[in-house]
Amino acid sequence: MASLKVNANLFIVRLTILSILMLFQVYLITAQTSLKEIDLENGHYNVGFRHYTTSDSTRTYSRIYDYTKAKVARPISVSMWYPSRQNVEGLEPLQVVDYFEILKEEEEWEHLPNEQLLNWFYYTNTPENQKHLEEKTTAYASAEFGKGKFPVIIYAPSFQASSIENFALCEYLASHGFVVMSSPSKGTETRWFGNNNAKEMETQARDVEFLMKEAGKFPMVDYDRMAIMGFSFGGLSNIIVQNRNDHVKAVVSLDGTERYQYGLLNRSPFFDAGKIDVPYIHMAQKDIPEIVLKEDQIDAELNSRFQLYDSISNSKSYRLKFHDLTHSYFSSLGVLFAHRDPRQDKSDPEIMESYKWVAAYTLNFIEATLNQDKKASEFIENGPLANGMAKSLVTQTIKQPKIRKFNFQDFNDLALAKNYENLHQLYDSILKSHPSFKMQEGDLNMLGLQLVFNPNRSSQGIHVFKLAITLFPNSFNLYDSLAEGYLYLGEKEKAIESFEKSLELNSQNQNAISRLEQLKK
Template sequence: MKKSMKRQLLTLLIIFHGNLLLGQTSLNEINLNHGDYKVGFKHYTVSDSTRTYSRAYEYTNHKIARPIPVSIWYPSEQKLGNKSPLQVLNYFEILKEEEEWENLPNDQLLNWFYYPNTPENQLHLKEQTKAYSEIDFAKGKFPVIIYTASFQASSIENFALCEFLASHGYLVISSPSRGTDTRWFSNNLAMEIETQARDVEFLIKEAGNLAIADYSKFAVMGFSFGGLSNIIAQMRNDRIKAIVSLDGTERYQYELLEKSLSFNLDKMDVPYLHMAQKDIPDIVLKEDKIAPELNSKFVLYDSVRKGQTYRLKFHHLTHSYFSSLGILFSERDPRQDKSDPEIMESYKWVSNYTLNFLNAYLKEDENGMAFLETRPEENTSKEGLISQMVKQGERKVFSFQDFNDLASEQNYENLFQLYSSILKEHPSLKLPEGNLNTIGLQLIFNPKTSQQGINVFQLATKLYPNSANLYDSLAEGYLFLGNNEKAIESFQTSLNLNPNNQNAIIRLEQLKN
């Protein structure tokens, strides 16, 4: 007897049932304009030893370290020769691994997992994608996108979008949406949000092991339930610089966010792009017993004050079509779904808005910002495809403490570059001379961080070249390290700036004798 593997779905996820029709689509019909990079793909599993986990279908009390399957799409410049790209089937093989049915025969995939086993869907499995397994990483550093999957979904559910971003110079890393204790969520959804947020934080650290990851440029991107955990993860991780939400459930279940101990609207201070489904038709609201207010209510958008916020509504998309698997394999609902060409076109524009938003805020790309500032009708050349609302965020006051936190994270290296990059976004940034002097001396007189203190004073003397006191402190640092030549040079500079500096006079006499 076949074991049913249909996922439990929340009503709020807006995945409807009824008289359903099969879609006739293909990957090529999305018509995405891919970038200049080849797309590499890797998949492996690591473990989080700080948490425990049980495999759902082994029916045992045995606990293991929480396994984190990791899917990575990345830019590559490798010459491919006769190498063949992945098929959609290869992604489904990852799906069955993440569902803990590794030994399931491939001819049972569609029977077992969510989607109708039709000739059309069998053809989708044979389609070629844009990704190549295990090819070389491109040279250089690339911004990192952490993708969070929807309710109990696979890391590969949005593979077409992830491939698209990688082709344009992004490193995209994803893991499946798993429950706290097993593959499946419990009834405590607030706890499951916390678990997925911790998975996001694990992936941030995992990205640090990849040489091509630009560890100063992170964004999170999530579909449906993944949007909730991304909000919480951003609120407690300063590394996350932007949020992309693909009809994220934070729009529908704001009360779940409020249950988190980490929830703090003052911390949501980064650019935020939320792309929502079309208005739910009256017949669907009535038959599926959905609250009509879901078409208009968005408490989080109304409440956010600090970050620049973009709210888009895609009038040809229902909820499930914000994912690659959804547009290819999901049944269509004749009560509300548009035609396949309209669905595919809308998914293309979801991808384009995602790319331009990330370009604008992670790459400081002027074209990306211009795209966001242009009316959707002008970007798409179509009326009624997308509507948009934009809310200007309050300008964040970037403090010395904020600067010092970032400087500490990079071990006080490349400080002038860090200062210059922050100054572009926060031109009012001030680094008081006295604060730099204090931090520098604190670091210098700790033998483990002495060189870091020297780095602080090198920045400080660039910013305050006429400060005798800073050069005097820098000289003391060199003296502490035993670099007498540099100490004499710095004490002399201090004395030139302030001929009455008695400490410099005494130290120079000692060093020259």
């Protein structure tokens, strides 16, 4: 039986590629935890849960254990937690074993008997873990969707992990009014990653983007309030997603691998630290003890080095180090099922307490960034002691973004919002706040022409040119462009007047000479 286990090869791959992050796999002892003892404080919504499979027809995929060359459209397994107002009295919530049914499906072992679950996947078959399978969660299958619009969080799992690996955190966020959607982390060609982690990072990023589009299909989702959250390898993919998607308004990293493998991020043609311009929070594991660094041959700089965080300059960034958590305990399955490493792991009560605080910081960060909740903002800005945490639990640092100079794009965004009306007044108000701002003649001329030749915005282009000639009264080119605008609008007399003014400023302006000859015939 042991020779048939799905996880044998996966175990070797994980230890080889991400040994730094999966230290809990060695020197094992039994965990004693429960959902009840974690005691996450759910919000006032009941939690609905739905799971379904769709596909991305732009990519192909092979089911590895079918042992066939046949290709199918890439299957996307979707787990979705959401707020519900349904009366759940008399209904039975999901059990943890129900989430393991999804794990079986995503590992492509749908028909595996449940009594084999803990023999087959990741975790030891102990009496304690058998009890975890029987535990009740706070989610109800296919409960009614809540009415109204809710912000959405897209979750990216860890290295080759299931969509349900952080189910307790996802339920917790849904109970507080957020839709959470997740799909498994799986390879480009098959369920398992290949040897090119840069390619697999891009694949997971595309899966996250697929889920973002999928979220837009649900009327209850507020697409303008979207955050992405990832654990471990999912953190890498999420940075790529944020870099190329303006809909992402915040990033939550649960000990994301972007801390450990900045070089891998740099292999992506889409990565640019300067494009991280939304609030970012990274919650990191404890310092790895010296004995573990030595015995497992880990670079000691990983305890202090964080190149991505140091490179962020255009957004506010938060960094928290949880002194009682090693890497695996940033997930629900890790807290409940993972073995403990006696060289470094804290006690189960300490691990559960810290996981609860991870959930609290995640919730308050999302409330502050997506809902502009004042109380949540204060929580995030406070030191841990002010939030009621023991001093030994966490260390927090906050980095402010560099002050960015006001530029022409900023001006245009403000002008567009006002339909390009009262531009002189807008410009004066901008100078009061940004006295160093300099308007460029060429920018105004190009913007004016773009607008004036747009039949729906022609008059707005004239407004731009009027501001431009006030700022640059000796520019023959601006008068020439204004004249072209009037001519396009059919205002012949004003066009002649502006062409003549252009010629006064530059008698060699051939365009004005030719236009006037035509207009005066």
